[in-house]
Amino acid sequence: MPDNAPLRPSTFASALRLWIGMLLCGLAVLLASVLIGGADSSVRESWRALVSSTGTPMDAIVWQLRVPRAVAAYGVGGLLAVSGCLMQILVRNPLADPYTLGLSGGAAVGALGMMLAGAGALATALGAAAGALFACVAVFVLAHRDLLARARAAQREDSTDLILIGVMLAAGLGAIVSMMLVLAPDRNLRGMLFWMMGDLSGVANWSLPVTTLLAAVLLVLPLGRQLNLLMRGEESASALGVRPNAVKSMIFAIASIATAVAVTSAGTVGFVGLVVPHALRRIVGNDQRVLLPACAIGGGIVVTIADTISRVVADPIQLPVGAVMAVIGVPTFMVLLVRRR
Amino acid sequence: MSAGLVTEALSLSVRGRLLVRALDLRVMPGDVWCVLGPNGAGKSTLLRTLAGLRDPDGGRVMLDGRDVGDYRPIELARRRGFLPQSIVDAFSLTVMEAVMSARHPSLPFWAWGESDTAHAEAALDTFELEELARRDVTTLSGGERQRVNIATLFTQDVDVLLLDEPLSSLDLHHQMKTLHELMRVAMEAGKSVVYTVHDINLAFQHATHAVLLDGKGGALAGPKDDVVTSEHLSAAFHHPIHGVMLDDELFFRAGRLHGTPP
Numbered sequence: 001m002p003d004n005a006p007l008r009p010s011t012f013a014s015a016l017r018l019w020i021g022m023l024l025c026g027l028a029v030l031l032a033s034v035l036i037g038g039a040d041s042s043v044r045e046s047w048r049a050l051v052s053s054t055g056t057p058m059d060a061i062v063w064q065l066r067v068p069r070a071v072a073a074y075g076v077g078g079l080l081a082v083s084g085c086l087m088q089i090l091v092r093n094p095l096a097d098p099y100t101l102g103l104s105g106g107a108a109v110g111a112l113g114m115m116l117a118g119a120g121a122l123a124t125a126l127g128a129a130a131g132a133l134f135a136c137v138a139v140f141v142l143a144h145r146d147l148l149a150r151a152r153a154a155q156r157e158d159s160t161d162l163i164l165i166g167v168m169l170a171a172g173l174g175a176i177v178s179m180m181l182v183l184a185p186d187r188n189l190r191g192m193l194f195w196m197m198g199d200l201s202g203v204a205n206w207s208l209p210v211t212t213l214l215a216a217v218l219l220v221l222p223l224g225r226q227l228n229l230l231m232r233g234e235e236s237a238s239a240l241g242v243r244p245n246a247v248k249s250m251i252f253a254i255a256s257i258a259t260a261v262a263v264t265s266a267g268t269v270g271f272v273g274l275v276v277p278h279a280l281r282r283i284v285g286n287d288q289r290v291l292l293p294a295c296a297i298g299g300g301i302v303v304t305i306a307d308t309i310s311r312v313v314a315d316p317i318q319l320p321v322g323a324v325m326a327v328i329g330v331p332t333f334m335v336l337l338v339r340r341r
Numbered sequence: 342m343s344a345g346l347v348t349e350a351l352s353l354s355v356r357g358r359l360l361v362r363a364l365d366l367r368v369m370p371g372d373v374w375c376v377l378g379p380n381g382a383g384k385s386t387l388l389r390t391l392a393g394l395r396d397p398d399g400g401r402v403m404l405d406g407r408d409v410g411d412y413r414p415i416e417l418a419r420r421r422g423f424l425p426q427s428i429v430d431a432f433s434l435t436v437m438e439a440v441m442s443a444r445h446p447s448l449p450f451w452a453w454g455e456s457d458t459a460h461a462e463a464a465l466d467t468f469e470l471e472e473l474a475r476r477d478v479t480t481l482s483g484g485e486r487q488r489v490n491i492a493t494l495f496t497q498d499v500d501v502l503l504l505d506e507p508l509s510s511l512d513l514h515h516q517m518k519t520l521h522e523l524m525r526v527a528m529e530a531g532k533s534v535v536y537t538v539h540d541i542n543l544a545f546q547h548a549t550h551a552v553l554l555d556g557k558g559g560a561l562a563g564p565k566d567d568v569v570t571s572e573h574l575s576a577a578f579h580h581p582i583h584g585v586m587l588d589d590e591l592f593f594r595a596g597r598l599h600g601t602p603p
Contacts, residue, residue, distance in 0.1 A: 236425050242414065
């Protein structure tokens with residue numbers, strides 16, 4: 001924390017200014033994402049198609065392909081960042097995100113299983129959602145049994161077990177995914193690989209991620225002060241009037257649904273849940289009331305940029321957005337890790 | 342019913358081992374209680390039970406005539422504060438943010454609480470922490486962190502203060518300062534204070550009452566002069582402890598063990 005940090009803790013007015021500023025950036029990025037396309041379309045043409053319906057093919061490209069895709073990318077990014085931030089508070093470990101807790105692995109098994117069975121896009125999405133929810137119920141039930149057992153013991157330690165259970169589950173599910181890929185017939189393989197690396201080209205319901213994101217932020221905002229306390233440990237939080245198990249169950253449920261919707265829409269997109277909350281913690285501080293909405297806005301910005309790059313850079317071939325995210329995310333995260341104190 | 346923090350026939354056991362049998366306490370406003378006893382005797386367990394963070398294994402704990410288990414957590418947090426033995430922060434936050442977090446129970450649900458800094462500023466001033474207010478708590482030394490945690494408890498502004506080892510990692514000056522402040526809020530503001538401690542002499546100088554646990558079910562409680570005697574201490578600690586008078590003040594001195602070099 002720099003020495004010139006304000007003495008007073010964050011005020012609502014300063015938080016609001018930050019969010020509005022970030023939101024304006026977000027809108028600019030969305031606009032850019034809609035305007036920028038492959039080599040055969042110019043920004044000027046795209047702009048004309050965006051502002052007035054010209055009835056040209058460009059019109060359809062902009063309104064039926066790029067706008068839904070950009071909005072979906074934004075929602076997915078926001079959901080993953082919020083979910084990662086919540087999970088980091090939940091396990092009080094900076095390395096937690098939807099991946100380390102096994103949620104994405106569960107989604108992958110569900111979705112690939114449906115693809116193997118030859119099901120369509122909707123069944124694949126449902127399979128992903130079911131897999132993600134199954135994985136989080138499994139993690140939570142296992143961890144919760146553990147919490148109950150500890151409550152009876154003398155010392156109620158903060159659980160690092162949740163993350164261990166999650167990591168184990170993720171490893172197991174990863175193995176199942178590998179087996180599925182080996183067993184899959186060749187014609188399914190490309191779709192499966194793309195799904196696993198994150199793919200926004202086939203988003204079925206483009207408004208779902210954004211609406212879920214809005215709902216998640218609205219649900220989480222009133223919990224902000226309690227999350228700030230929970231972050232400092234369960235014992236001191238419960239001494240200050242927080243019901244740790246109730247709040248933890250709630251944020252776990254929100255984080256799980258957020259992840260389920262994100263992976264259902266875009267497949268597995270890594271590193272957003274890890275990199276965005278960490279980077280923002282360094283910039284805006286660690287008040288969850290400020291941080292969570294900032295994650296929602298910032299995560300959207302990052303994934304929208306990554307998706308635009310994945311569309312444009314190797315045009316006409318589209319790169320999987322998850323791979324682009326990882327290429328950006330891994331070095332960023334390494335820098336963050338190395339520079340951590 | 343009577344005011345204050347009261348236990349009736351309180352029993353505590355950990356993993357089937359009985360630590361405290363039938364303890365009756367009456368902690369009144371203005372009282373400062375120290376809890377003494379050997380390692381693992383149940384001092385922390387007693388404090389957490391008094392704080393309502395743990396159910397008693399027998400008997401009851403009442404605050405102002407009402408069972409602490411019947412309070413909603415947030416109501417309880419407006420009445421009593423608890424200093425855990427340690428707070429491990431996994432993420433950075435500033436000292437000011439840490440101290441301000443204790444205002445949570447007093448704020449309305451939707452309040453941001455940015456202007457409610459009076460208690461926090463007073464507590465930072467008391468514990469000589471203004472200089473550190475902008476610092477990241479994870480970069481502080483152990484003693485500085487402990488002072489931040491004590492200041493956080495004072496910021497909560499409650500009637501009953503329960504402190505588990507408040508003196509750990511503090512230097513001599515801040516040990517005396519903390520104990521002085523605990524005595525002061527009890528005498529001047531009518532707060533009730535209960536703290537666990539290992540230094541018998543510091544405790545004896547800064548308490549009105551004492552609890553002595555022996556870890557085998559035995560628990561003595563009452564005015565400090567009745568409880569803290571060389572006889573009781575020697576029995577509880579399994580170690581010869583003698584009282585000596587120095588400048589008209591009673592001090593306790595542990596006897597050297599045989600066979601150790603002088």
